[in-house]
Amino acid sequence: MSFVTLARIQKSFGHAAVVKDFTLAVERGEFVTFLGPSGCGKTTILRMIAGFEQPSAGVIRIGGRDVTHLRANRRAIGMVFQAYALFPNMTVARNIGFGLKVAGKPAAEIEARVAEMLALIKLPDLAGRYPHQLSGGQQQRVSLARALAPNPQILLLDEPLSALDARIRVALREDIRALQRKLGITTIFVTHDQEEALSISDRIVVMHAGAIEQVGTPAEVYNRPKTRFVASFVGTLNTFAGVVADPAAGALRLGETTIFTRAPIEGARAGETRMLALRPEALSLEGAADGANALRVVIEDASFLGAVVRLKARFGDTILLADVFNAVGLALPQPGETVELSFRREDVIVLEGD
Amino acid sequence: MTSAPAASRRIRLPDWAAWLGVAPFFVFAAMFLIAPTAWLLVGAFQDGDGAFTLANFVRLGQPSIRLSYALSLEISAASAALGALFGLALALAALRGGLPEWVRPTLMTFSGVASNFAGVPLAFAFMATLGRLGLVTVLLRTLGVDLYAHGFNVLTFWGLTITYLYFQIPLMVLVVTPAIDGLRREWKEAAETLGASAFQYWRMIALPVLWPSALGAALLLFANAFGAIATAYALTGSSFNIAPILLYAQIRGDVLHDPNLGYAVAVGMLAITGLTNLAYLALRSRTERLR
Known part of the structure; x- marks a missing residue:
């Protein structure tokens, strides 16, 4: 049974249908990318999985449990945002430990987990820094560590590399993929960058105008595009x-x-x-x-x-x-x-x- | 052929023309800010014959003058604290409360007008509404609530504080709105995905981010109230002896005519508002680091 299932999801804002009959099954440990141009509905679907938006119709299941109407803070999801979204009043260590703190974990456990996560993102010496003292790439690594620290069921990445310069983008995407493989965490990644999608994903969901155009491995999507849209958008x-x-x-x-x-x-x-x-x-x-x-x-x-x-x-x-x-x-x-x-x-x- | 960079195509004024453009500001500031301040500073250290003296500052310790300062500080602190509290609550409700879209521009327009509504018109408005025979007073009396029987009087400390709140609350709304707008949606969403409740988000993230701005705005309100004279004078005459009214009495030439003492009172007020503004600037720079 698939770990994350989206069954006939629809979403409208007023009269505008943003997501149309979206059905997808994601396996445990899989890295799936939603690829499409701006306004294709990919971020809206991610936000519905996170619990920030309610579907107009359809069912979302995570680990077999219907979470369609479950509040975001009850879904055990880790999310990384495009604009880092680190809490500016907290140090790196407190940012990373935030999820554990609100879960009521003991200070010693939080400290150990923060140290483990800092080592994982290769920034062990920056625990005491504030977000404004970090570069964009460092902030996004901390954001990733913060999302992973509470051991979420799934990791959602909303264009996390878009705000970074080209060199850091490539390095960080390789690190994200390596971390995802190491932890085996089910990951959904949103991007409009085809190169990113092709290089990082187990499967790519190409979207256009709120609907799926094609689902396939990077090689399938690149070598065997099914529709003219996919053909023109990917490569x-x-x-x-x-x-x-x-x-x-x-x-x-x-x-x-x-x-x-x-x-x-x-x-x-x-x-x-x-x-x-x-x-x-x-x-x-x-x-x-x-x-x-x-x-x-x-x-x-x-x-x-x-x-x-x-x-x-x-x-x-x-x-x-x-x-x-x-x-x-x-x-x-x-x-x-x-x-x-x-x-x-x-x-x-x-x-x-x- | 390569095209010239956009920046070099921009119309660039010669230096003298740019300086000419800002000249009115500097002339205005020199005539109405720097020169009077310098005049005050010099006059505060002179006696009636123009000789140097520190006596004016020594006389600031007189009980009547100390009382005036204390009264001014109290009324400024009360109106700033209440104005900041209500203004912050109002701005949060209008900006983050999920209210209809028209609420925000309506509140902002009202705040823009009300924050500048002071002096004689404001004093008259409060006399006409909360005076002994004011509209609201009479209306409440018909509903069985007699404000004056409960000790309220618009000509007292709390009456003046409430009157000040009329411009203090809107000023707080205007000053704190950019800070509330600066609370990024992603912070709330990130906190939610990490398991935080709305209360935890406000307690651990939003309010700590907001407090330097809110406190800075409260300091601005304090300085605003501390320098206000027209409303208090129009409402209470010289019976309510706050520092600006005392200063006015010393320089206008009636019974208490002693301009040099007045200058010293003004320098004392300058020092207090200056320190308040420095604290405001320090908090603002801290806020900017949190962006």
Whole structure:
């Protein structure tokens, strides 16, 4: 049985439906990320799990217990906020010990746990500092320690890295993941940053307009986006329309060119138009191997990005982006030159819907 | 082609034009703040013939003057404490009590007006409402509550304190509102997820964060009341001998005409309000560290 279940959750503010029929099961110890643009409802769901918002409909269960209408301070949840939210009138040690203090734990136990948590977040010497004496990254580590100190059932992370600069963000996200694995705590993480989501999660829930677009592992979401939204939101993707020529053979027509998918196109009929997607890194300048697809394109531009070179190419009315690895002696095509871009059948993604 | 940074495109006044812009402020401050203060300080150390003396400050120890200071301190402390308490409660209720949205702007507008409503109009308003034949007094009497029979009199210490509260409470609302707005929602939510009740949140987080601001605002109220004269004079005439009225009596040229003693009284008041303001600034800087 799943540890956290959200069954048909809905949330409206006035006439605006912010969350629509959201159903998800999270396993014990799993790290699940809600990924989506601003206003997609991801934070609202997190706040409903925390108990700060009441669902308009649906049931929330944690550890098999219905907590839908349970007050936030009775849910045994740890939460880390985007803006740290450390109590400014308390030292680091008192912040971390706050949850244990309100639970009425003895001073010695609180002291020992605070020391343990400070060691865990690698800030053992900062117990006596106040929040305004800490950097953003240190504050967020303390915030994490404070959330974990009372041994919560689940950990909720509401865009905890968004306020930090890039270098600290990467370091802290690795630390968060390492801590989560070490403690085995069920974690739900909210972010609009696809790189964060891909790097840290066991599973990603991609959301759009209050509904789930796709749930899957980072590899599934990246390599096999189900919808055009997921394709466009997660990573860079070339999307274009193709006409189904032979569904059983996985054949599609792109103008005068025929390409093939790795498998039959399920539920499609010949003559139907389907949206297709290709990752830029799936396209290659090297000649098509046996059975691979190829498109003749006109190069419009080439941008040197260090490890890769991004080519901008025109295929009919469609602009395609192709990332090729930089190598010493790489001969790049010139703008205006016609070249062949090849890709494997496995790399063709047939998107659901229009 | 690169574009110039936005900052360099900003219209920049020449130095002399910027100084010209702030010149009226400095002229005003020099004429009506610095020069009179300097005049007071010099005059406080002079006798009637202009010779240096410390006698004026020695005379501040006279029982009548000590009493005036004590009365001023008491009435300022009472109106500041009550104003701070009621003002804080009012602001918390309006800002954090979950009341309809129109309550806040209504209260703020009223507070902006009422905090500046003092002097003769305020004295008249209280005479017309809480005087012996005032509207509220008569209304309460018809309901069986006779304020004056219970010892209340608007011309007494508590009468004047209540009158001061009319501008002290709104001033507290205005001064403490930014501090209440500074209580971040995440603090409450973080406390809740950690198991704290609403009472624990207020006791352990919100009030400790708020108290320097609230105490600082109370000090501001104290200074405000300590320097007030028009309301007290219009309400009680010279029968209620608070320090500003005593000062006024010394310099206006009637029976007690002794301007140099008046200057010394004023310097004493300056010292008290100055210390109060220093304490306020210290508390404000502590508050800013908590943000």
